[in-house]
Amino acid sequence: MPDAESLLAGDHRELDAFSTEAFAAFARKDALAAHVALDHLWMRLAVHIRAEHKVLFPALAGAPPEVQSLIQDLKVEHDVFMTALARFLQDLRKPDADLPPIAAAFTDMHDLLQAHNHREETQVYPLADAAEGLTIRINQELTFLPERYRK
Ligand SMILES: [Fe+2]
Ligand SMILES: [Fe+2]
Numbered sequence: 126m127p128d129a130e131s132l133l134a135g136d137h138r139e140l141d142a143f144s145t146e147a148f149a150a151f152a153r154k155d156a157l158a159a160h161v162a163l164d165h166l167w168m169r170l171a172v173h174i175r176a177e178h179k180v181l182f183p184a185l186a187g188a189p190p191e192v193q194s195l196i197q198d199l200k201v202e203h204d205v206f207m208t209a210l211a212r213f214l215q216d217l218r219k220p221d222a223d224l225p226p227i228a229a230a231f232t233d234m235h236d237l238l239q240a241h242n243h244r245e246e247t248q249v250y251p252l253a254d255a256a257e258g259l260t261i262r263i264n265q266e267l268t269f270l271p272e273r274y275r276k
Contacts, residue, residue: 128253129250129259132260133173133176133177133181133245133246133250133267136176137245137246139169140170140173140238143166144162144235146158146162146165147159147162147163147166148231148232148235150162151224151227151228151231154224156217156222156224159227160214160218163213163214163217163231164214165274166210167207167211168274169274171207172269172274173267174203174207175266176263176267177199177203177245178200178203179266180263180266181250181253182200184253188252195248195249196249202237206234206237209231209234210234212230213227213230213234
């Protein structure tokens with residue numbers, strides 16, 4: 126099994142694939158497909174965030190203050206992503222959904238998510254304990270989702 130750092134970074138790449146699908150759907154003005162892609166992103170990101178909150182961040186409780194401060198910022202951003210995605214899904218379900226403003230707001234959220242993921246991959250994930258237990262628990266969290274949300 127890959128280590129914890131590779132599992133979480135690999136999950137970022139899988140999340141990216143749903144964003145790519147959403148951008149393609151917005152480009153062809155397909156509200157239903159955009160909803161499907163963002164619904165998958167919403168579920169998968171929730172599972173990813175839960176693995177970070179339940180397993181990764183507690184394992185870094187002994188990290189230096191600057192890392193603790195960064196983790197606090199990352200947690201705030203997690204709430205921003207989940208709130209934004211819930212709003213996009215709600216807006217996309219409306220029969221007269223106006224796609225360009227939703228696409229623009231999603232682009233902003235996506236930019237923030239890319240910067241967030243980069244900070245995790247360069248400043249947080251490399252600190253993850255290489256202990257077998259951590260990797261197994263992160264893998265359990267990431268694979269704990271309904272079948273229809275698997276890629
Ligand atoms: Fe995160
Ligand atoms: Fe992450």
